[in-house]
Amino acid sequence: MERFFPYDSFRPLQRELAAAILDGFRSGRVVLANAPTGLGKTAAALAAALAYAEEVEAKVLYLVRTKNEVLQPLSELARLRARGVEVRYAFLRNKQDMCCYGELRGLPYAEFLAECRYLRGLGKCRYYPPKPFEPEAPMAPRSFVKAACGAGTCAYESAKALALWADVVVATYFYAFSPRAEQWMDLGRSILIVDEAHSLPDAVASINSVSVTEAEVRRAKADAERYGMREAAAYLHKAQRALRELRAGPLSVGDALSLFDEPGQIERAAVEVVRLKADEGSTPYSPLVAISEFLKTLREGGRYMVLAEQSEEGLRLRAVPYDVSRIVSGVLSSAKAAALMSGSLPVDLFLKAVPLQRPPRVFDVPLDKYIGRGNFLAVVDRSVTSKYSARGEEMYKAMARRIAAAVSRRPEARSRSSPATTCLKPSGSTSRSTYRSTWRPGTPS
Structure with missing residues (x-):
């Protein structure tokens, strides 16, 4: 384990943390590590995970809450390589952050994805299909994007290709906890390190939620009218009136669906409007797409509840998973091993929110144990x-x-x-x- 530690010496309690994580991995238990900021959780967890990965021939997937938080584990891995330890690592961020077209980075994300699909589908993206791109050494995210684009290839696809053979991949929660993420990894051969685990239930709920606002319904109706989709426009007009009269609070899935007559008609209108916009050279996106995705999610019969809540765009209908713990527990139980870390993790409360199949290996350092x-x-x-x-x-x-x-x-x-x-x-x-x-x-x- 010490071979994979990127410093000359351990901080107080840091070696004990690494040993506890490695012990949990070897015993087949999920590790819950709660320790104050400054103890060195990132380096300790990576040392334990890399040691175990070498034993069982697995990949390490280091998961962070936000895209900015990828920098700390990448820094520790760079330090490890500087000490002569050959470890291959890669990172993944969302497509928009890595897009070579700077003018597309300012679009709303849904519109960006639509434009990306359109450019790729019609062969109009000069960076796609991706070309071979293998930097001589790992790079920070911004430098990697600049180098990949300079080489004339899609930075996101290049990062994804590098992630396939990397020993460690640093990515956001989305890549492990969302069914919408591309299925590029084998959880059964992955060792998960989940940072900022106290925020995991809320983050997973957000990742797996879909929503539609009153303003989106209004804009979708305008698109339907503009492109001659009269029936869809009429259904959306009725939905808009219903949303104005709706009070904030929980709704059943059936009640939410009843606000939109003929969901199939709206879904067909979304496809046709996007096609017509692409033909005329406009951004191939319409709020009809967001409404269509919202309705599809509810109709697929997943375990969702719907909340009506006020927002800056009027009333918003938000479908959230009914039981986030099932999603989290499912991912953790599918992984080869898993460690959840935080500087403020109430272990007992977390276990009530996310029951585990086996008793976890707990390493809990209260602040007053670390600092008098x-x-x-x-x-x-x-x-x-x-x-x-x-x-x-x-x-x-x-x-x-x-x-x-x-x-x-x-x-x-x-x-x-x-x-x-x-x-x-x-x-x-x-x-x-x-x-x-x-x-x-x-x-x-």
Whole structure:
């Protein structure tokens, strides 16, 4: 295991974490690892997973919640290679982030996918079919996309090809927990490391949800009218009126479907409108497609519940999996081995939300075990938030000012703050100018 560790020495409790993960893998149990930020979970988990992968000839799939979180495991793997350990690794991000056509990256994602399918299907994408592309050494995501596009090949398809033979693939949850993901991996021969596992149930629910808004119904009706689909336009007009009168709250699948007369007519209209738009050179997408996908999902008989909720685009109907735990448990039980890691994982509550087939191997390090209880002060600040909808330059600056203010009141303390990754980067320049972060285990924080 030490051969796959990318540093000269282990931090306190880091070796124990790696050993616990390896023990769980060997005993056939899912590992639940809860340990504070700073212990070194990423490096420890990779060391254990690579050691076990060598024993059983399996692939490591390191799963993160967001695309920005791929950078940390990629950094640890690069460090391992720099130490002379030959490990092949690759990453996967969504198609739009890796598209060589810069002008397409600003489209709404559904419209981008439609344009991508259209360009590829008609042979109009100059980067597809992909050409052989094998960089001499692994690259960071941005450099990889630039190099692949410079070589005249689709960066996404090239990354997918490299992932097939890689020892480690770093990807988002989507690639393991969504039925819509391309089936490119064999779970039975994969060792899963799931980072930020406390967010897994909510993330899987979101990944597997489909929705349609009142505004999309209105735009879909306009498309149907423009292209002469009168019957579909009439059905959508009726649905639009029904949505205006609908109150927020849960709906049965039957009640949601009853809002849309003749779903088959709407689905046929979606196909025809997309074809006509492509023929005239417009972006081959229509909100009819989103409505069609929503109705198909409900009609396929999966275990979904429907929520009516207010949004910026009027009332939204959102179909979410009725039992997320079945999806998560199914993936974990299908894998060769699995470790779920977090810095804030309430183990008992997680096990109630996601029952496992066998008792897990638990490694739980409370914050006060890693840092002496007298060595830290927790400050709760209700004047700032990392809520996604509130993020922006002003909020980032406010965070930095509030962190600096908290630190300045304890001049004898050394500080470590851990906001969300996407908030930390933009606020860093402001906060670094105000105070210095030199925290180590055992020092006041």
